[in-house]
Amino acid sequence: MNNIQKNRLKDQIFKVWGIGCTLFALILLAFFIGDILIDGIMRIDWDFIIDLPSRKPEKSGIYTALMGSIWILFLTTIIAFPIGVAAGVYLEEYSKKNRLSAILEINISNLAGVPSIIYGLLGLEVFVRIMGLGASVLAGSLTLSLLILPIIIVATREAIKAVPKSIKDASYALGASKWQTIWNQVLPASSGGILTGVILALSRAVGETAPLIVVGALAYVPFAPESPMDEFSVLPIQIFNWISRPQHGFIENAAAAIIILLLITFVMNGVAVYFRNKWQKKLK
Amino acid sequence: MRKIKELVIEKSLLTSTLITIAITIGIVLVLAIEAFHFFREVSIVDFFTDTQWTPLFADKHYGILPLLSGTLLTSFIAISVALPIGLSISIYLSEYAPRSFRKTVKPLLELLAAVPTVVYGFFALIVVTPILQQIIPGLSGFNSLSAGFVMGIMIIPYISSISEDALHAIPNALREASFGMGATKLQTAFKVVVPAASSGIIVSIILAISRAIGETMIVAVAAGQQPRLTLDPTVPVETITAYIVQVSLGDVEHGSVEYRTIFAAGITLFAFTFLLNTLSYRIRKKYQERYE
Numbered sequence: 149m150n151n152i153q154k155n156r157l158k159d160q161i162f163k164v165w166g167i168g169c170t171l172f173a174l175i176l177l178a179f180f181i182g183d184i185l186i187d188g189i190m191r192i193d194w195d196f197i198i199d200l201p202s203r204k205p206e207k208s209g210i211y212t213a214l215m216g217s218i219w220i221l222f223l224t225t226i227i228a229f230p231i232g233v234a235a236g237v238y239l240e241e242y243s244k245k246n247r248l249s250a251i252l253e254i255n256i257s258n259l260a261g262v263p264s265i266i267y268g269l270l271g272l273e274v275f276v277r278i279m280g281l282g283a284s285v286l287a288g289s290l291t292l293s294l295l296i297l298p299i300i301i302v303a304t305r306e307a308i309k310a311v312p313k314s315i316k317d318a319s320y321a322l323g324a325s326k327w328q329t330i331w332n333q334v335l336p337a338s339s340g341g342i343l344t345g346v347i348l349a350l351s352r353a354v355g356e357t358a359p360l361i362v363v364g365a366l367a368y369v370p371f372a373p374e375s376p377m378d379e380f381s382v383l384p385i386q387i388f389n390w391i392s393r394p395q396h397g398f399i400e401n402a403a404a405a406i407i408i409l410l411l412i413t414f415v416m417n418g419v420a421v422y423f424r425n426k427w428q429k430k431l432k
Numbered sequence: 433m434r435k436i437k438e439l440v441i442e443k444s445l446l447t448s449t450l451i452t453i454a455i456t457i458g459i460v461l462v463l464a465i466e467a468f469h470f471f472r473e474v475s476i477v478d479f480f481t482d483t484q485w486t487p488l489f490a491d492k493h494y495g496i497l498p499l500l501s502g503t504l505l506t507s508f509i510a511i512s513v514a515l516p517i518g519l520s521i522s523i524y525l526s527e528y529a530p531r532s533f534r535k536t537v538k539p540l541l542e543l544l545a546a547v548p549t550v551v552y553g554f555f556a557l558i559v560v561t562p563i564l565q566q567i568i569p570g571l572s573g574f575n576s577l578s579a580g581f582v583m584g585i586m587i588i589p590y591i592s593s594i595s596e597d598a599l600h601a602i603p604n605a606l607r608e609a610s611f612g613m614g615a616t617k618l619q620t621a622f623k624v625v626v627p628a629a630s631s632g633i634i635v636s637i638i639l640a641i642s643r644a645i646g647e648t649m650i651v652a653v654a655a656g657q658q659p660r661l662t663l664d665p666t667v668p669v670e671t672i673t674a675y676i677v678q679v680s681l682g683d684v685e686h687g688s689v690e691y692r693t694i695f696a697a698g699i700t701l702f703a704f705t706f707l708l709n710t711l712s713y714r715i716r717k718k719y720q721e722r723y724e
Contacts, residue, residue: 159616166524169517170537173588177544180555187558234448242442243449254713256452261639261709262702263646265673266459268680269698273462277686294455301452325434327441355548358648358673362680362694384550384649391554391653399558406551417546421539 181410188403196404201368201386205397210405213386215372216285216365217354217412220382223289224296224353229346232297236304236342241330260298267295268362276363283364286376291363292356296349303345307338310431340427344420351416355409357384383409463702466695473689479696485659485670487693488679494693496700498659502576502669503701506651507644509580509665510587514640517584518591519633525592526599527621538593545589553653556582561654574656574668583650590640598632598719599625631719635712642708646701648673672701 149157199209243249271291281287311334319329335342366381367389373380383405390402471479474494482495521541525534561578565571571578602625610620626633648671656668657678670678676694684690 155616159618162618163528166520166528169520173541176585183559231448231451234445238445238449252449255456257713258709259455261642261705263705265648265676266698266702270459270462274458325438327438357550361677384548388550402554409548413546
């Protein structure tokens, strides 16, 4: 075999290896979802959704955890959405290239890489202890808001960047002020991209476990939260709690709750991708 | 009037932006103050040299090394899985795969990173460990091998997606020049495209390492809760993050040394990820200048 043939052979081998690696990752993902479906799908019925947690696995449900997750999602959106978008707008439209903007930029990039459990420690000291909010839904939501803020800011900036300059120029030419231009032209034109980023950030928040455990969310709460100051649990913590128990019934419960959690996460991701595609078409 | 309104709006937007600075200051202050109180009661030399970590036992030792070794061991296993697979995927998708295949597969792979980590924990403990136990007799129910492996699967998209972006950004002229010299796709990929995209690839690897070091739920579920200074992947270990979870789940009195251990552990973790993130940011900035 001469050199050319050898190199062609190597080329083919790598091609097969590359396909193999790609398929390996995808098949694992499929295997994994399939396995959880087999373990848990039979357990899901209406009672499972509306039952309170219990010591007996077959009587346990996810009601309190699901309500906790919905509360967290709701409050986190209210807190993080306006702040994140405002910061994104400032950085993209107002900030001048100086030392402050350089610091802000490196800082946001760094925050995006801070492990989520560290945000939990911050929330525990600042929201739970110093502000005296206790292990409440509000303290948990504030903590997760800080966690997803960098994601929303980056997404907002990207979306604003994609708005054609001609739109802004036209607005200024008609005598609009800077804020009028942003509010009436830039934000509507970038709304699809911002929405995508916010939904992706929220889907991250709904799956977070560690920071909420540190903040003091409970593995067992007898009632669903009724106000922002109530104690709470969330779906991922309920799952964690069930995994940690030896009885087989709880493993089945965990798998069933995972199906619900994955459903929520994947639907949010799907909606985000849908908005992005629609928005990108509109921009063109 | 209009000018005042504009100014008020600008300042309130600026305030929102400054919150991000406040978060960083908050993190550093909280960790530093609690760690400072911790080190008033525990010698910093013991912290870095003692080989035992037993703050919750009667015989207390405060050596971070066992937690650190657990963290680095699981992260190392994860990277050993994710690096070859992730890099191969990125090269295949960028240099070999048809456009349509790339467009469908990339978002699917990114789903791997969208799955909540507690779900991976379930997978590691309930599915992967029993399978590995049949291959490796004597593998304990909690171990760093299974946790590290599953964590590796989770961080594949961090490496494959960011590296693929970097490879894809390399101008085609470079490839065509190499093909023109008679090189195969493989030779072009490894001798021309990968070196040209090396900074982007390195950034993706650093990000993946940083993600692995800070990962919590997989190791909290599947790696165990026994701080142990070992490189043996078959026995239970405990990572820094898993320790913080363990203490948070129990009843530890606020202000006690036990309570402060989680901040001392936390600041160690933060220092590691901060160094890695700063490094990747530096490289990324340099790389942007070169290709824009």
